[in-house]
Amino acid sequence: MSPRSYRRRLIGTALAALAAGALTWTAVAGSVSDQGSTSNRTSGAVAAVADEAPGYAVENFDYPQADKILAEKNIVLKRGDGHITLADCVTGTGQLEVMARDQSKICFGVKGTSGWLTLELPSVYLIRGNDYATQADLTVGTEEQTYDITKNTWTPVGESADEQAREWTLLELRTAK
Incomplete structure (x- = not known):
């Protein structure tokens, strides 16, 4: 051919x-x-x-029902991996406990081997740790400070650890087993 x-x-x-x-x-x-x-x-x-067809599910790590929590409890919860969550305070449950001047005690349930949560909670002065190694990032003005939270006891942070007694805002919690 x-x-x-x-x-x-x-x-x-x-x-x-x-x-x-x-x-x-x-x-x-x-x-x-x-x-x-x-x-x-x-x-x-x-x-x-x-x-x-249904759309794709994309995880953005935004805190679920953050607007409702802000309206009801005046707590700004931003993002997290789901291992640190706002909880009703119950004694003896191994929760992280946060004391802020303008709030009653605020508690967070912790699960998994590690976790993180970003938030804005003003006037924080004490955090009670649990069985996890915990770090808390706080800020005042342009100054930032990371605190290692002592396990199962209260740790002074923010204004109670500041010589000038300035009002510090809690920005992030991180935990690890």
Whole structure:
């Protein structure tokens, strides 16, 4: 077979395949249209299947119901990995306990081998640790301080550990077993 006849045969085969594909697409589109609602059948509209599929779930680590907690308890919870969560204070449960001047005691449940939570809690002066190694980041103005929280006892932080008794804001808690 000559190169010229081979090319003609190849082009002819490609055109036949394209034509068959177009016919198949038309048949599929027509059957989707026929299976639609009555309004779709009369208007000839075809619903896109991709529009009906659920979206992708993307974890952004935002704290769930943070707006509700802010409105009810005046606590700004921002982001976390789910291993440190706001909890009702219950004695003897191994919670982290935080004392702030403008709040009653605030408690956090801790689970897993490590965890983190970012928040904004002003006027923090004491944190009671649990069985986890815990660090707390606090700030006042442009100054930041990281405190190692003593396990299972109260640790002075913020204004109670500041010579000037300034009001410090708790920004982050980190725990590890």
